[in-house]
Amino acid sequence: MPCSRGLIVTQEYKPSVWIEASIHVDAPRDDVFDILTEYGGEVRLRINPSLKVQKVLERRDNEVLCENEWERDGKRIRQQRRYRLYPKERIEEEVVGVDHGMVHVTTTLEPEDDGTRLTVASEYHFRGLWGLVAKLAANKLREEDERLLEILKERIEAEFEEVDET
Numbered sequence: 001m002p003c004s005r006g007l008i009v010t011q012e013y014k015p016s017v018w019i020e021a022s023i024h025v026d027a028p029r030d031d032v033f034d035i036l037t038e039y040g041g042e043v044r045l046r047i048n049p050s051l052k053v054q055k056v057l058e059r060r061d062n063e064v065l066c067e068n069e070w071e072r073d074g075k076r077i078r079q080q081r082r083y084r085l086y087p088k089e090r091i092e093e094e095v096v097g098v099d100h101g102m103v104h105v106t107t108t109l110e111p112e113d114d115g116t117r118l119t120v121a122s123e124y125h126f127r128g129l130w131g132l133v134a135k136l137a138a139n140k141l142r143e144e145d146e147r148l149l150e151i152l153k154e155r156i157e158a159e160f161e162e163v164d165e166t
Contacts, residue, residue, distance in 0.1 A: 007058045007075050007123055007144050015125070015126045015134040016123060016124065016126070016134075017120070017123070017124045017126070017134050017135070017137070017141065018121055018123050018124075019103050019121070019122045019124065019138060019141045019142045019145055020119065020120070020122075020142075021119070021120050021142060021145040021148075021149050022117060022118065022119040022120070022149070022151075022154050023063060023115075023117075023118055023149040023150065024113070024116070024117055024118075024153075024156050025116045025117075025118050025148075025152075025153050025156055025159050026115045027115055027116060027156055027157055027159075028086055028108065028111075028116065029109045029115075029116040030088045031158055031160070032108055032109055032118065033087060033088040033089075033091075033109050033135075034088075034117045035047065035156055035159060036091060036156075037083070037085055037091065037111075038062050038096050039054060039056050039066050039083065040054050040055060040056040040066065040151070043159065046154040046155060046159070047067045047130075047152055047156055047159070048141055048148075048151070048155075049151060049152075049154070049155075050059050050070050050071055050072055051068060051069075051070055052066050052069045052070065052076070053067075053068070053070075054066050054067070055067045056137065057080070060089075062084060062085045062086065063084055063085070064079055064082070064083045064084060064085070065080060065081075065083075065096070066080065066083065067079075067080050068080070068081055072091045073155045078143075079095055079096070079097075079098065080095075080096040080097065081093050081094065081096060081115035082096055086093070087127065088107070088109060089108060089109055089110070090106065090107065090108050091105075091106070091107040092104070092106050092107075093105040093106075093107070093135050097115055099125060099127075100125045100126060100127045101124060101125065102126065104122070104123040105121070105122045105123070105125055105156065106120070107119070107120050107121075111116060118149065118152070118153070120145055120148075120149060121156045122141070122145055124137075124141060125141045138157075
């Protein structure tokens with residue numbers, strides 16, 4: 001089970017860290033889920049500033065395979081991700097063909113007050129010397145996930161703001 005802190009040794013004996021971050025979004029859970037799963041749509045690009053291109057390669061039942069292009073620290077990163085949808089409660093992302101770095105993300109959505117508790121649990125695998133500093137890297141990775149959630153919150157909530165036509 002994902003935990004917010006700690007070092008886990010996987011079956012492949014690669015050091016692995018699960019990072020969990022959570023935030024309240026002032027929008028209904030079903031609507032937040034719909035926005036997060038509008039793969040290939042403009043709203044996905046609006047809510048995540050580092051996602052520059054998202055192309056749906058395959059859609060089957062509750063699975064969507066996308067090719068994503070991200071921009072981070074001035075570098076373009078292209079990767080495929082497989083999204084497994086469990087409406088309207090959970091999204092599981094697998095980074096396809098990758099055995100180190102971020103390999104898996106589970107997003108859970110729970111009704112909370114008049115909004116949604118959005119929780120992201122990210123799994124990172126490390127190899128080589130990075131395995132020795134995995135625990136130290138966990139705090140930096142958590143900060144990045146928390147910063148991403150703050151951006152997502154702001155931008156998802158903006159999707160629900162009325163446009164002032166005066």
